[in-house]
Amino acid sequence: MPLTPCPICQKPVPPRPENTSQPFCSRRCRAVDLGRWLGEEYRMPDRQAEQQEDELPPDGETRRHDA
Incomplete structure (x- = not known):
């Protein structure tokens, strides 16, 4: 089984x-x-x-809250 690399230096x-x-x-x-x-x-x-962020309107558009 191959050795896994170190996440810091990548040595085995x-x-x-x-x-x-x-x-x-x-x-x-x-x-x-x-x-x-x-x-x-x-x-x-x-x-x-x-x-x-998903709830924000696309750039350039504004939401209108007409009552």
């Missing part, structure tokens, strides 16, 4: 019994990933914002 990652930093290749890459999360470089999608 040994299986868990040989590597306690799984899914990363080393403690360094694991720390880099944590730093990226803490530095807000990674973001989870905001489903509510996506839904609100």
